[in-house]
Amino acid sequence: MSDMPPSQARSRTKVKPMTSKGTGESDTGGVRADVWVWSVRLAKTRSAAATACRAGQVRVNGQRVKPAHTVRAGDEVRLRQGDRERIVVVRHVLRKRVGAPVAVEAYVDNSPPPPPREAVAPAGIRDRGTGRPTKRDRRDMERLRGLAPKPHE
Template identity: 80%
Template sequence: MAAERVEGEAGERMNTDAPARNGTERAPAATGAEAPGPGADAGPDQQVAAAVAAAEAAGPQQGETVRVDSWIWSVRLIKTRSAGAAACKGGHVRVNGERVKPAHSVRVGDEVRLVHEGRERIVVVKRLIRKRVGAPVAVQCYVDNSPPPPPREAVAPAGIRDRGAGRPTKRDRRDMERLRGFGGEPGTGGRTPRP
């Protein structure tokens, strides 16, 4: 009894007659000529829905969990998984109010607090995924309860010169030092006056 083998999308051979790991029957792999891909003639909403479906298919099965460092990387709260693990080890990640290790399991409904780059992110897990996805899909995997980011300064910081303005003169340097709080009183030539 020879089992039929078919190549999957990743180029690996898989047995289509053998049951899958979770006990369900595996369907034969589809060939590329049968149906167009998810982005063939679809609008942006349909593409996002297809990407969400693909992310859920690659995610854990019923009852399984995902590591917290992997999840915060997958939903793009942090740039790399190793940075997520380092944040957990440093005590910057809390799940339901408790500091957690990188291997802590996350479940749907958990509140994840992450302090990263001087900003606190508070999210509630809505979907579990293991693979990194695009930003439109990532925002559908959590509910963001974070405080708004601080506003950017409307004016340029003191001491920044326009590009191409050339080297500052002695007077310009004194003015910049005075704005930064390093220089003395104006008119003293940069020296601090004697008492």
């Protein structure tokens, strides 16, 4: 052991810088898939991102990935959100969650546009306080949603 005091000995240890510019951007290498999806705001929480990975809703370069899979710059990430699929190409690897303007710069969005609101089937809207729907009302609502067969005439 050296004859230096412990405080000086600790200060000589080498610390590897994790980020550049304080934005959470990684200098080299990659980051976990769930962390990247969360940090660029494709998922609200990190646990939601990990759950999506485990459920097979996240694909990197066409392969289903686990939450610990490494994502690098240039990878194509596909995320299934409900009935919509987000397709993004990684520009920058982020380790920390960042603001929306910075997050948008971290990937190229190749997703198809969402369907217009008019294309969504109208749901049966009932007046408030009218009570429970009758059997006829339920059948009409199912027909509007496209769930029920047409009535026999």
